[in-house]
Amino acid sequence: MHVIRRLGAGALAAALVLTSSVAWAQTRIEFFFPVPVEGKLAREMTRLVKQFNDSQKDIEVTAVYTGSYDETKLKAQAAAKAGKPPSVVLMSANFTVDLKLAGDILSLEPFLAAEGTTREKFLGDFWPALHANATVDSELYGVPFHNSTPLLYINATHFKEAGLDPAKPPRTWVELVDAAKKLTKRDGEKVERHGFMMPGGYDYLGWLMSALSMSNGGRYFNESYGGEVYYDTPSMLGAAKLVEDLVYKHKVMPSGVIEAGGVSTAFFAGKASMVLLSTGSLSFIRENMKTPYDVAFVPRNVRNAVPIGGASLVMFKGQSEASQQAGWKFVRWLSSTDVLGGWSRFTGYFAPRKSAYDTAEMKDFITRNPDAKVALDQLAYAQPWFATYQTVAVRKALEDEMQAVMNGKKKAEQAVKDAQRKADELLRPYIDQTALKLP
């Protein structure tokens, strides 16, 4: 008995020592980040994290480079499943819905409440187009970090050669087709230079199809309900038909699928005069394009509209209270005006905060790089990014059909019908649990 009591006292003392030492020690947290563009970005991110660690003594952040967007999601979810969730993850912005539905990430509302602010106030400084992808079911789940939209890049030299004015890039689909025809160079049946090209690989294609259908007045998906996509609609059919016609009627775009790397290479090599790529490629193109180029809005048929892309900071469930608080502090620091502005100038992505563009450094940067200004102006027309239940599979349903169209295996009319059928099948389990779960 005596022994037990003494043991108990000892344990208590040990526990006291332990907790007090914990209270004094730093909180260590992990931060997973992807790099969609290789090399320099990872080094810059490591530098930022070091700067944060040096700026205070309470929190020690370990930055873990986790590959592409998709791999980052995989690794973060695997770590969470194994009981060691990362505190903060930089996650592709359209995965937020899926992660929330899977119950993997924390609502950020309690942190806002603790700061005495509201979601509306907090998001007030972020571009309106970014709000939808940061919130799920009217709660904040992600803090936007860097963002992009599709952009039309044109070869100015080719424009002059073809008798077009590079200062007036095509604004509508009619002008786009017209310019593409003039820019295409043929040698008999063989095409020497294509007037237009766009990436057709998975992920990119879905994003660009959403840009084209939005420019055609469409929405692609239901922003407030994860169980609906609008594939078999006039706006998507028009977009699909445009792609089909560019290849097979106007013959200004190569048939088959070309990945983003192939499209930018063709643009650099002067084999494509106009290309549709992300604003995230702006720095890459600026550094590698040898001849003069220009950028322009994605041409419209009905209205100017593009989806956003990019990544948000999310926090994982299953971490201790101390770790959560530390993680939130780090999120707040990373998403501060200065850090976001610096990262934007380094990468070419947008800074999601409007205030970042009021700083002197940014104003100076925009004056020196007018192409960044065009990309920024287009943000006024930006729409939320496609996000549903089973985002990737539902997107692939459309992409598989569009790839068949680009290969001449299917007509646009049939393709959008088949894509809709496949997507509805995939969404069915969610629909049954939600919209069709009736009293």
Place this chain on the structure above:
Amino acid sequence: MTVDAIITADVLDVPSSPVRTVRRRRFASWRLAYMLLLPSLLGLAAFTYLPVLRVAIDALHVTPHGAGGATRFVGLENFARVLGDAAFRQAALNNLIYAVGTVGPSVVLALLFALAVRRSTRFNAVVRTILFFPSLVPLVAAASLFFFIFLPGVGLLDYYLAKLGVSGPNWIGDTDVALWSIVGLTVWKNAGYYMLFYIAGLQNVPRDHIEAATVDGANAMQRLWYVILPALRPTTAFVITIALIHMLTAVDHVVVLTKGGPSNATNLLLFYIFQEAHENFDTGKAAAATVISVAVLLLVSLGSLRGMEAGSRREA
């Protein structure tokens, strides 16, 4: 039996002694054997047997993604869903075409390479290294290189074809061509590796058989067909076995080059499993597809290994 014999005889150096001592010694030696095996057994259990068990269990359950709801037992339903999935059937068909298209040409090429460089001369050593080189390049790196070779219009392949006045297709972006481009890459990558086995196999073809055939007036073709090839039967069976295993276990190039596209034209079974598990979060379906692929793999390996044994017995 063999382990027992070796340890008893060699390691413990057992002299001929009364039965009881032998039995006790034998027990001790078994214990030693198991103790020596323990680390590898633990590793095997943790990283092979448990996952295998887990996959078998997962294949019989369904875990709804996100929509709320717990894991439940569904029996063979996952297998029915996998077999009814058009994407799975296409991946299986693609895999079959890929296997037949790759294994045949790479084994024939490997044999021809081996016959050409079997004599050890300095020149042949250089040629061997060149032929073996593609095997030294990791598949991911090879695929990244081929991305630039296959680039439509500006790629290396199209560049040289243009010099001949030919315009190539969109190598990995055309639904009819993409799988064959993947086949071509794989043959380039693997033939040199299989060549090594044939070079080794050729050293074991009895010289006197070849000489006897030559004396009997057989020409080179006849010597190859009636003497060398039958003697190489165990090598061929082995090479075909590992080649077939490669067909189901290596999809790095698909991941790098096409992600299974366009329109699933280059989707292979392993990549389909990856997509079901990590893109669609359907662990049940992924597990069922895994069980099916591994079963096929086991059958194929068993068949070829049988062939190999039969071949070597005939040799002996």
